[in-house]
Amino acid sequence: MRKVAVLGIGQIKVDEHWDKSLREIGGEAAFLAMQDAGMEKVEALYVGNMLSPMVSAQNQIGTFFGDWIGLWKQEAVKIEAACGSGAAAFRSALMAVASGDVESALALGVEKMTDKAGRDVTAALATAADADYELEQGVSFVGINALIMRRYMHEFGWKHEDFAPFSINAHANALHNPYARLHEKVTMEKFEKSSMVATPINLLDASPVGDGAAAVIIVPAEKVLRQPKVVVAASASATDAIAVHSRRDPMFLSAAYLSSKRAYEMAGVTANDMDVFELHDAFSIMAALSLEASGFAERGQGVRLGLENQIHPQGKIPICTRGGLKARGHPVGATGMYQILEVIQQLRGECAQTQVDGAQLGMAQNIGGSGATILTHILKLEV
Amino acid sequence: MRKVAVLGIGQIKVDEHWDKSLREIGGEAAFLAMQDAGMEKVEALYVGNMLSPMVSAQNQIGTFFGDWIGLWKQEAVKIEAACGSGAAAFRSALMAVASGDVESALALGVEKMTDKAGRDVTAALATAADADYELEQGVSFVGINALIMRRYMHEFGWKHEDFAPFSINAHANALHNPYARLHEKVTMEKFEKSSMVATPINLLDASPVGDGAAAVIIVPAEKVLRQPKVVVAASASATDAIAVHSRRDPMFLSAAYLSSKRAYEMAGVTANDMDVFELHDAFSIMAALSLEASGFAERGQGVRLGLENQIHPQGKIPICTRGGLKARGHPVGATGMYQILEVIQQLRGECAQTQVDGAQLGMAQNIGGSGATILTHILKLEV
Numbered sequence: 001m002r003k004v005a006v007l008g009i010g011q012i013k014v015d016e017h018w019d020k021s022l023r024e025i026g027g028e029a030a031f032l033a034m035q036d037a038g039m040e041k042v043e044a045l046y047v048g049n050m051l052s053p054m055v056s057a058q059n060q061i062g063t064f065f066g067d068w069i070g071l072w073k074q075e076a077v078k079i080e081a082a083c084g085s086g087a088a089a090f091r092s093a094l095m096a097v098a099s100g101d102v103e104s105a106l107a108l109g110v111e112k113m114t115d116k117a118g119r120d121v122t123a124a125l126a127t128a129a130d131a132d133y134e135l136e137q138g139v140s141f142v143g144i145n146a147l148i149m150r151r152y153m154h155e156f157g158w159k160h161e162d163f164a165p166f167s168i169n170a171h172a173n174a175l176h177n178p179y180a181r182l183h184e185k186v187t188m189e190k191f192e193k194s195s196m197v198a199t200p201i202n203l204l205d206a207s208p209v210g211d212g213a214a215a216v217i218i219v220p221a222e223k224v225l226r227q228p229k230v231v232v233a234a235s236a237s238a239t240d241a242i243a244v245h246s247r248r249d250p251m252f253l254s255a256a257y258l259s260s261k262r263a264y265e266m267a268g269v270t271a272n273d274m275d276v277f278e279l280h281d282a283f284s285i286m287a288a289l290s291l292e293a294s295g296f297a298e299r300g301q302g303v304r305l306g307l308e309n310q311i312h313p314q315g316k317i318p319i320c321t322r323g324g325l326k327a328r329g330h331p332v333g334a335t336g337m338y339q340i341l342e343v344i345q346q347l348r349g350e351c352a353q354t355q356v357d358g359a360q361l362g363m364a365q366n367i368g369g370s371g372a373t374i375l376t377h378i379l380k381l382e383v
Numbered sequence: 384m385r386k387v388a389v390l391g392i393g394q395i396k397v398d399e400h401w402d403k404s405l406r407e408i409g410g411e412a413a414f415l416a417m418q419d420a421g422m423e424k425v426e427a428l429y430v431g432n433m434l435s436p437m438v439s440a441q442n443q444i445g446t447f448f449g450d451w452i453g454l455w456k457q458e459a460v461k462i463e464a465a466c467g468s469g470a471a472a473f474r475s476a477l478m479a480v481a482s483g484d485v486e487s488a489l490a491l492g493v494e495k496m497t498d499k500a501g502r503d504v505t506a507a508l509a510t511a512a513d514a515d516y517e518l519e520q521g522v523s524f525v526g527i528n529a530l531i532m533r534r535y536m537h538e539f540g541w542k543h544e545d546f547a548p549f550s551i552n553a554h555a556n557a558l559h560n561p562y563a564r565l566h567e568k569v570t571m572e573k574f575e576k577s578s579m580v581a582t583p584i585n586l587l588d589a590s591p592v593g594d595g596a597a598a599v600i601i602v603p604a605e606k607v608l609r610q611p612k613v614v615v616a617a618s619a620s621a622t623d624a625i626a627v628h629s630r631r632d633p634m635f636l637s638a639a640y641l642s643s644k645r646a647y648e649m650a651g652v653t654a655n656d657m658d659v660f661e662l663h664d665a666f667s668i669m670a671a672l673s674l675e676a677s678g679f680a681e682r683g684q685g686v687r688l689g690l691e692n693q694i695h696p697q698g699k700i701p702i703c704t705r706g707g708l709k710a711r712g713h714p715v716g717a718t719g720m721y722q723i724l725e726v727i728q729q730l731r732g733e734c735a736q737t738q739v740d741g742a743q744l745g746m747a748q749n750i751g752g753s754g755a756t757i758l759t760h761i762l763k764l765e766v
Contacts, residue, residue, distance in 0.1 A: 001483045021515065023515070050442055053437050053507075054437060056514060058513075058514040059465050059510040060511050060752050062463075062622075063464065063625050067755075077463070077464050077471045077475070077756070081443055096478045096482075099479075099481040100482075127441055127443075131439060132406070135440060235484070237458040237459075238457070238458060239446040239450070239455070239456060239458065239459050240450075242447050255456070368443050
């Protein structure tokens with residue numbers, strides 16, 4: 001595999017962009033990435049998106065965006081893996097450049113979610129679950145996560161308030177990220193008083209959806225002269241049964257375990273070496289499970305890292321340093337690209353108040369469905 | 384790029400499979416390909432599909448199928464490029480294996496189209512067009528193709544009956560393909576008497592939709608000992624503006640021109656060397672335009688190849704040798720995989736009555752939208 005480096009990044013604020021179309025938000029992130037890379041053209045475009053056929057009546061959005069951003073004639077394609085679409089698109093771009101067939105690739109994660117009524121979006125999101133066995137029962141995504149969280153609390157003896165640090169940390173970090181959806185401090189008191197969504201998940205356990213777009217340009221590593229230079233040290237994808245009831249253990253993200261294990265091997269590192277970890281905290285329970293499956297905590301002990309104050313930017317394993325899904329927001333098909341972009345920002349040292357001191361190695365982990373598709377990417381500062 | 388070869392193929396008959404679910408039809412093709420390859424596992428799964436979110440309320444169908452066919456834990460992802468999704472998934476599989484990161488990949492094209500009312504499917508198919516500029520005008524896909532065909536007839540002086548040979552040839556070949564949707568001989572008389580759909584496109588100019596699934600397994604070429612051995616000689620993807628009105632010349636498939644040109648260069652061949660060409664005859668006008676843009680005919684002269692009887696299996700350039708989209712059927716996201724599979728069948732010499740004598744080099748060309756995304760693959764018999 002040819003070594004690949006990052007040349008440019010671009011993002012827009014995750015928000016309710018009612019004044020902008022799908023085209024416009026994706027185009028903006030793509031242009032910013034090209035500007036950051038100092039490029040006017042890239043050879044191929046990989047778009048990560050989940051909902052455009054249902055929410056915007058638009059398929060073929062690889063070509064749709066290639067057209068819009070002036071990449072006429074160039075290769076373009078859409079990649080979908082539910083909420084894991086962003087990282088899946090990044091991985092596709094990576095494979096194309098690593099193979100030697102493509103010399104520069106733009107990976108774009110984009111999602112327009114606020115043009116439809118909330119119930120329509122909830123129904124559209126539910127297509128990430130198993131239509132025959134889960135959707136058929138009327139279970140929503142928050143419902144599935146609530147079942148997992150309740151069992152986890154019962155099994156390992158945690159109380160609801162023990163999950164508060166995930167929410168508090170994410171919101172505290174988002175205060176310093178202009179691209180974050182929510183700029184609102186969360187305290188333990190607020191957390192415990194927040195409205196219930198699906199017991200035991202309340203509003204501050206759950207990430208907000210939103211319109212968002214983030215883009216990353218990659219090229220062969222030897223072509224990047226700019227400093228700081230960030231290279232892709234590892235990329236791995238793994239899956240589990242799509243329906244939760246088919247999994248051996250619904251409280252263990254085996255696809256996170258497998259993809260992180262493979263990524264560590266590829267990069268020749270361990271979890272201990274990681275300076276920053278952008279994980280997929282769609283719900284606070286997922287933050288705990290991701291930390292456990294990826295080797296940062298023992299089974300059932302993921303919440304302890306929060307309680308022991310080890311997840312903030314100067315902690316043992318900083319997570320959600322730009323706000324995470326919880327506060328930066330979760331524009332589903334774009335989320336994975338935001339995570340990768342945020343790791344790059346940390347390695348470049350661009351995170352100001354939430355900068356992890358001397359960050360040299362970072363990991364982004366993106367989840368599709370309730371743990372069905374999980375992609376892990378490791379990025380490294382190369383000097 | 385690492386050289387890649389085909390190890391197994393599998394397909395089901397394109398039909399109205401009302402007794403089978405999305406899961407079942409895709410699984411069947413995948414199992415047949417694994418059986419043909421003599422493999423029980425593959426490392427990664429790439430699913431080409433367009434309509435599952437809208438027709439089956441199912442997203443994340445990479446993992447959905449990995450789960451169903453027993454590829455638990457393995458990488459899986461969905462690729463979408465409208466009707467070009469099949470070949471786009473094949474290309475993604477190819478990039479992964481060519482990069483050296485993946486050792487075996489299953490590319491699966493699958494589409495379930497007959498579980499919804501025809502008007503819903505027509506609306507879902509229209510999402511391949513530009514939602515803001517084309518869909519908004521109420522134009523359907525057959526409408527767009529009718530506009531192009533009418534202009535072509537006016538511009539180059541052809542009559543409607545001049546397109547008959549495309550339909551007659553496709554239907555004649557499909558009679559010998561058990562996997563074809565339509566087994567019905569078409570004559571010039573039938574062609575001219577067929578019901579009008581959107582002037583000048585009548586029913587026998589248009590391909591039928593259907594439920595379908597086709598799968599191809601690829602591995603590094605050096606690992607294939609079986610004879611006949613088919614290798615991937617070239618893969619290229621190019622795009623054009625998504626909306627027809629934005630194209631420089633709506634009668635020239637510039638993305639077919641570019642992707643075939645690039646493929647010829649990669650394979651070190653010319654159009655003249657091609658023994659068989661599975662083109663994307665969604666409408667008869669597209670057969671003519673594909674032949675022209677890919678170097679088999681001069682501008683405006685694609686229909687002449689049919690009129691001069693050069694497109695049948697022993698003609699100068701055999702097309703649609705297993706029935707093409709017209710008679711094998713057009714299960715949109717699966718079509719590109721059927722085309723690649725059919726070229727492989729020709730190179731393996733498995734086509735009986737429609738076998739192209741001594742076929743050693745074949746090309747498959749898959750179109751997304753009305754010419755917006757076009758992928759060209761060249762396969763070669765290696766002895």
